[in-house]
Amino acid sequence: MRGEISVKWKVLSVKWMVVMLCFLMVGSTVSAEETATPEEVIAKVRAAAEFLSKAGEPGLAQFNDPKGQWAWKDTYIFVMNCGKEEMTAHINPNLVGVKLVNFLDKNGRYLGFDLCAESLKSKGGWTEYWWPKAGSTAPERKISYMLKVPEQPYQVGAGIYNPGMTLEKLNGLIK
Secondary structure (H helix, E strand, C coil), X not given: CHHHHHHHHHHHHHHHHHHHHHHHHHHHCCCCCCCCCHHHHHHHHHHHHHHHHHHCHHHHHHHHCCCCCCEECCEECEEEECCXXXXXXXXXXXXXXXXXXXXXXXXXXXXXXXXXHHHCCCCCEEEEEEEECCCCCCEEEEEEEEXXXXXXXXXXXXXXXXXXXXXHHHHHCCC
8 A cells, every 4th residue: 555655656746747847848938028917817817718718619729829819928828627627728738638636836736726716716716826937946936817718618827926915915806
């Protein structure tokens, strides 16, 4: 039994390292010249949910384009399918199709599932986790806003690094 647990943790550790490396590769695709604000994240996530609600599955490809309308300043929209427990669209092609169980922060939190939980709220919600910025290996506090896409099996989100905003204040911005 102890051997089985050890093997499972080793497999999860390897998967976590692969996911971390994939996120580090995003650094060359997103400009860090300007920082997105929480208000911009909310507006862009809502616009993405509205777009994907109408476009459906054929619209997913647009979220994979690192130079497209869904990538701006130092962030981007990503799309998850919480029902299938996977990342559905992302500017990093290595993350598309990755199971949510493989997204662990430095504290061992399954952040994919936390993101899904926030998307279930009527107006969406913010969550925080520790993740390295693109091009870095040192985890920092990242905050992401998630929202369910109406009439579709998808959830959309975007995240920023903002150590000063509390989740209470961020969720107060959602109207």
